[in-house]
Amino acid sequence: MLATASQTIGPYWHLLEDRSWADLTRFGAAGEVITVSGRVIDGAGNPLTDACVEIWQASPPASENFSGFGRAATDDAGVFRFKTIRPSALPGPGNSLQAPHLALTILARGLLFQLSTRIYFDGDHANENDPILALIEDPARRATLLAKERETGSWHIDISLQGADETVFFEI
Amino acid sequence: MSFIDRPFRPYAPGSQPENDTPSYRSTRFRHPAKPLLKIPQTITELSGPGFDPARFPAIANLAVSNGKEALGERIIVAGEVRDEDGRPLPHTMLEIWQANAAGRYNHARDQHDAPLDPAFSGIGRVFTDDAGAYRFITIKPGAYPWGNHANAWRPNHIHLSLFGPGYATRLITQMYFPGDPLLALDPIFLATADEAARNRLVSALDMSIGQADWALGYRFDIVLRGRQATPMEDSDARHR
Numbered sequence: 001m002l003a004t005a006s007q008t009i010g011p012y013w014h015l016l017e018d019r020s021w022a023d024l025t026r027f028g029a030a031g032e033v034i035t036v037s038g039r040v041i042d043g044a045g046n047p048l049t050d051a052c053v054e055i056w057q058a059s060p061p062a063s064e065n066f067s068g069f070g071r072a073a074t075d076d077a078g079v080f081r082f083k084t085i086r087p088s089a090l091p092g093p094g095n096s097l098q099a100p101h102l103a104l105t106i107l108a109r110g111l112l113f114q115l116s117t118r119i120y121f122d123g124d125h126a127n128e129n130d131p132i133l134a135l136i137e138d139p140a141r142r143a144t145l146l147a148k149e150r151e152t153g154s155w156h157i158d159i160s161l162q163g164a165d166e167t168v169f170f171e172i
Numbered sequence: 173m174s175f176i177d178r179p180f181r182p183y184a185p186g187s188q189p190e191n192d193t194p195s196y197r198s199t200r201f202r203h204p205a206k207p208l209l210k211i212p213q214t215i216t217e218l219s220g221p222g223f224d225p226a227r228f229p230a231i232a233n234l235a236v237s238n239g240k241e242a243l244g245e246r247i248i249v250a251g252e253v254r255d256e257d258g259r260p261l262p263h264t265m266l267e268i269w270q271a272n273a274a275g276r277y278n279h280a281r282d283q284h285d286a287p288l289d290p291a292f293s294g295i296g297r298v299f300t301d302d303a304g305a306y307r308f309i310t311i312k313p314g315a316y317p318w319g320n321h322a323n324a325w326r327p328n329h330i331h332l333s334l335f336g337p338g339y340a341t342r343l344i345t346q347m348y349f350p351g352d353p354l355l356a357l358d359p360i361f362l363a364t365a366d367e368a369a370r371n372r373l374v375s376a377l378d379m380s381i382g383q384a385d386w387a388l389g390y391r392f393d394i395v396l397r398g399r400q401a402t403p404m405e406d407s408d409a410r411h412r
Contacts, residue, residue: 001254001255001256001257001258001395001398002183002184002187002256002369002372002395003183003184003187003188003256003343003395003396003397003398004343004345004372004373004394004395004396005187005188005189005345005364005369005370005372005373006188006189006343006344006345007189007331007344007345007346007360007361007373008196008198008344008346008360009331009333009344010331011279011281011282012269012271012277012279012281012282012331013269013331014279015269015277015278015279015293015294015295016267016269016295016333042201042202043200043201043202043205044201046201048202050281054342056216056220056221056339057216058215058216058219062219062221062222067221067222067223068221069220069221090214090215090216091214091215092214093212093214098214098215098216101216103216103217103339105339105342107344108202109198109202110196110198110199110200110201110202110203111191111199111202111203112189112190112191112193112196112199112360112363113188113189113190113191114342114344115191115204118216131212131214132211132212132214135209135211136209161201161202161203161204162201162202162203162204162205163205166204166205166206167204168206168209169204169208169209170208170209170210170211171208171209171210171211172180172211172213172217172339172340
């Protein structure tokens with residue numbers, strides 16, 4: 001048996017949208033609350049206004065109060081926004097330690113297979129030894145995975161699907 | 173290392189569509205031009221969200237809304253969700269969305285000149301049972317035009333979203349209907365290179381799923397990525 005083929009989520013996926021899903025703290029999670037926003041642009045520099053963005057984090061561990069999963073739509077400016085609990089470092093392959101991160105999935109019209117990447121937190125010392133970031137040799141490319149803190153507890157990342165500033169996307 | 177720690181295996185060549193598919197116009201500026209970075213699967217990729225039906229209640233009958241019957245051909249869709257080793261995946265959430273019988277989505281951005289049906293929202297959610305089986309009732313969606321090329325029409329389809337056991341098993345797909353002549357013309361359907369793989373997106377008429385004098389039934393089985401047969405040294409991740 002082979003895995004079923006992926007197909008695009010299309011422009012009408014918002015029928016699934018429940019805006020409360022963008023708040024991962026809504027079930028009463030405890031921890032350091034942060035907001036993470038991002039802006040998604042295409043290879044022509046235009047914002048993606050119809051994308052579905054999902055985050056998954058294995059830290060803090062999922063519980064009754066924290067599902068670890070969020071979904072948000074991009075708005076007319078291509079911007080998505082999540083409220084969540086700041087993750088901690090996690091074990092990586094071998095004896096490595098992964099820096100705090102969020103897994104990010106982008107689904108949209110024009111994408112036949114989901115795009116996967118990660119969001120790390122700029123300035124976290126653990127980034128220097130992160131086994132996934134270490135796979136990216138070019139510092140400019142590595143920087144495409146680093147969210148910047150705009151205000152205390154408010155992080156932002158620019159995501160580019162194609163072109164000179166293209167975000168590093170993963171094959172998992 | 174326990175079974176659950178094993179990484180998911182790579183997709184078989186040709187079994188998944190390429191994002192760089194020029195015949196599907198919207199891919200032009202949206203597909204990454206640089207090669208994807210292959211990363212080892214860690215706890216982040218091996219674990220994934222769970223959805224409790226108590227918190228995310230099922231909507232298993234899309235054909236009735238506020239006590240009103242939707243217009244169109246009532247159908248029952250059922251099947252099994254398994255991994256590539258044939259193991260059933262119990263208690264997995266499926267999200268469902270689709271156009272109405274006239275080929276119109278209940279969505280502000282859908283401006284196709286076809287009527288909305290106040291009795292049809294086109295939204296559903298079901299969970300697989302202990303044996304990995306799911307079932308929902310809906311109406312057969314209509315074909316609709318889209319701007320991809322001259323006189324382009326999407327074949328009848330139902331959108332499905334599944335999570336499976338890990339972040340790496342996420343699947344968004346579309347279920348099609350047997351004998352639809354638009355399939356041979358559809359760049360989205362045709363984007364999957366392997367013919368057998370794309371034909372598995374076509375459901376089968378199944379009289380045992382249908383209900384006599386009430387609804388036709390279609391079988392659509394779904395397969396999510398399986399795990400590697402042997403654990404890999406470099407993907408040792410611990411589960412909570």
